[in-house]
Amino acid sequence: GESVGLHLPTLSVQEGDNSIINCAYSNSASDYFIWYKQESGKGPQFIIDIRSNMDKRQGQRVTVLLNKTVKHLSLQIAATQPGDSAVYFCAENLNDYKLSFGAGTTVTVRA
Amino acid sequence: ETGVTQSPTHLIKTRGQQVTLRCSSQSGHNTVSWYQQALGQGPQFIFQYYREEENGRGNFPPRFSGLQFPNYSSELNVNALELDDSALYLCASRSGLGETQYFGPGTRLLVL
Numbered sequence: 001g002e003s004v005g006l007h008l009p010t011l012s013v014q015e016g017d018n019s020i021i022n023c024a025y026s027n028s029a030s031d032y033f034i035w036y037k038q039e040s041g042k043g044p045q046f047i048i049d050i051r052s053n054m055d056k057r058q059g060q061r062v063t064v065l066l067n068k069t070v071k072h073l074s075l076q077i078a079a080t081q082p083g084d085s086a087v088y089f090c091a092e093n094l095n096d097y098k099l100s101f102g103a104g105t106t107v108t109v110r111a
Numbered sequence: 112e113t114g115v116t117q118s119p120t121h122l123i124k125t126r127g128q129q130v131t132l133r134c135s136s137q138s139g140h141n142t143v144s145w146y147q148q149a150l151g152q153g154p155q156f157i158f159q160y161y162r163e164e165e166n167g168r169g170n171f172p173p174r175f176s177g178l179q180f181p182n183y184s185s186e187l188n189v190n191a192l193e194l195d196d197s198a199l200y201l202c203a204s205r206s207g208l209g210e211t212q213y214f215g216p217g218t219r220l221l222v223l
Contacts, residue, residue: 101153
């Protein structure tokens with residue numbers, strides 16, 4: 001079946017460095033993608049989203065890039081901080097009612 | 112904080128029992144979705160309610176059922192609990208179809 005997947009299950013990054021988290025999707029009809037951050041014991045927290053008519057979108061310290069040609073999505077976090085340690089999920093909006101999530105990437109920030 | 116609240120926070124049940132989980136959506140949100148998140152995995156879509164009607168369902172058996180009330184709050188009911196139902200149950204609300212979903216903190220269910 002079609003699903004959203006992340007390239008790497010874990011990412012270790014030095015505090016202050018930039019982080020890049022990747023995600024591949026397979027449903028070419030998807031038109032909306034979201035990145036969520038989930039800290040231990042909490043629900044997913046919205047970070048940033050992007051629609052298929054855009055290639056790039058920036059937020060506070062975060063940038064999402066969408067490459068529809070290769071069905072690839074990435075999240076860039078600038079100047080990674082200890083508070084950025086969490087599990088990051090990309091999600092694909094399907095059929096206007098369902099979000100399909102990948103398994104997540106665990107980001108650990110080293111001091 | 113998103114404004115989406117869930118109760119209870121934790122729950123322990125035994126196999127075969129029934130459970131009801133509750134969700135209050137964020138103010139102004141008329142659409143509520145429920146997800147199941149097993150340990151170490153991403154959330155899996157259970158179903159969605161829009162204006163008190165179920166309008167989308169994932170690959171879950173009929174013993175998973177729900178309701179949405181006129182104030183847009185929602186319940187998830189699970190009958191005949193199985194050990195594999197142990198998970199974090201998440202509720203998400205949004206202001207309409209096609210809009211961003213915001214999640215609550217979840218209810219952690221343990222089935223013994």
